[in-house]
Amino acid sequence: MWLAPRTVLIYVLIVNGIALAATLATAWLVPISSEDLLRFGVLGACAVVAIEMTRQIERKREYVRGSTSGYIDTKAVWSFAAVLVLPPALASAMVILTYFVAWCRIWPSTRPVPLYRWIFSCATVLCGTQAAGIVLAAGSSSYPGVPASLTLASVFDLGIIVFAAALRFSINVGLVMVAIALSNPTARVRDLFTNFGDQLLEAGAMSLGLVAAAVVVSNPIVLVGIVVALVALHRGVLVHQYEQASRIDTKTGLATAGRWHEFAEQTLSRSEDRNAPMGLLIIDLDHFKTVNDTYGHPFGDEVLEAVAKELLSEVRDQDACGRWGGEEFAVALPDVGNVQNLYNVAERIRRRVQSIVLETPGGRTTETLSLSASVGAALYPAEGISTLDELILAADTALYDAKNSGRNTVRLSMTVPSVPPPDLAPAEIDTKPQGSSPAPS
Template structure:
């Protein structure tokens, strides 16, 4: 973190010496800062709520203005834009949010400065902005290259730092969710459009404020939706959401005459994990099992945490006991072979699961009937010695 902060300071100092700002540059910098502050004030309450929900790399939409600054301003002045906007966000939105500290914000703004410096120097060397206005497809390709450069530098610094600072090095933790990355790329595209508007007709940059505010609100709604439907420990569907979606899937199967299967999965001797490694290690086991389930099933399968150490999966299209059993055994074997690391102690252990399965319509017509049948099969797997998969045969 200190290295990135020093690198940012060195880059700004070098830029100030090699590319001094003119009066016109200062005026344009003031416009970018003014627009950025105005946009942040419009979305002040929304950003505060979004920040409280974020547990992965957070997209705060300031990239619209920092990238615009990198495209139209000298490198050092682009860094000033980032510092002012992040200072404003700290004072107005982030101060007082648990887990957010001045040191962390200072690192984040240093990361943004390094990213803007890389983008600003590339813009200056390749004459990107005027090229985009004058050279058609080649100019557009240049703008896309700058967006990619900014994104890669910023994401790489964040990911490397998170990896060095903690034991959780999953892709989701290092890079954030796919939705967050798409959101960041969307803000960078808006930033490029803002820069082109500033270079062509500065007053038109005001048109970015309302779409940006709407984007803020839609991102908050998505976070609310995610919090309401997702189990916090495993990032799978929670029980209520899984049941509602599973019921809709069965209704669809009934309407179209197709099939579906239910898996009920229970961790073997979960209490022993908690007693041996601690309850935090139990949470790590739940999280690891959730990640394994997501990796093993298809995109249209529905995984949920049913409660405690029980998980459920809907498998649309599984038509026979053999098909269901094959899927269940693949999942069971992958879980047994996947090591779990206790974040609190660093200890490594493994868990096994027992799985009960039932399938529609042969072993049940309603969701409750299928769950009961799968639960009975699960108890049969446990009675057989655990680390087993059993499926209810059609009668």
């Protein structure tokens, strides 16, 4: 934790402190009865069983989850049920119990999540729990408990419960998103919401928590069915995450070759319908094998990630960057305008790659790596190009020409008009608007 950026460290400590203070402050609002302890035991036992039955799925989910994606807490079924039917002290204890058991059972050896982040996640849930508890205590006539009959008062109480659930969810997600943004300064706002649809599953888990709260009060044996439903919910989340993982390259955050090809096909089809130019770039890092051989493959992965960030910073929102394979990248540029614009974009990308500075491993001083890229470019429409494969072949041929011409240069396909050399070229036509491009999803 102490190696985290200073802003992240301060933020984490502040949120943890608020969670601790709020938990202690609300613990005395409602006294604890023997019946409360019994209900806590039933809910806690169900939570432990559910965690045990889903721990393999949870482990896979965490490995698949991206760095800018928030953790989906399906344990909210039990912690939100505790908020509704138990005093604040026991509701907080349920949050701590579920996170503690999950940490011990889901990550017994290899732990992809640092402990301080797991504690921080628990703290954000505690903050939301205390806020929800205060709302329920102030507005619900049935607190702690759930409405037992359909009356005007019970309808009002249900509205209070929905508001408390929304508040708990918003506080939890909001605090986590701020932490992700501070940890990833280059992440865009839209990146933080890439899996927001998945986050709604946590809201669904809280709805299931309302059912669990009603059941534990009236007929606890029915909680077995909720445990089974929760296991099925976990599997559904995992399938969706695997679908996302198949679209995003884990090392660079760009689109996979398959997803990029799909997007480029759609772009070319639209270009044909509108008779609009489409550009395609293939970027290959020069002598990348030397980087891997000298500094190791983990550092080579850092280089790939750095190059990917530069690509995303240069292209537009409607463009698409993909990892074409190894040290090659591909960029589809719809509505690029003309060949001069295409050349300008390719040249700016080449310069960005050449300017990358990374701290090499092994305690060496910061140095500018001898990193460069060769770029092949092709433009549609052009003679002999009518399909995406032909456009890719044209760009790939231009890339080989760049490699054979000394590398660290841009070459245009012979199927498009040539442009003057860079020092004789007219003023660059900047087609890059504000914003940057995510990998297509």
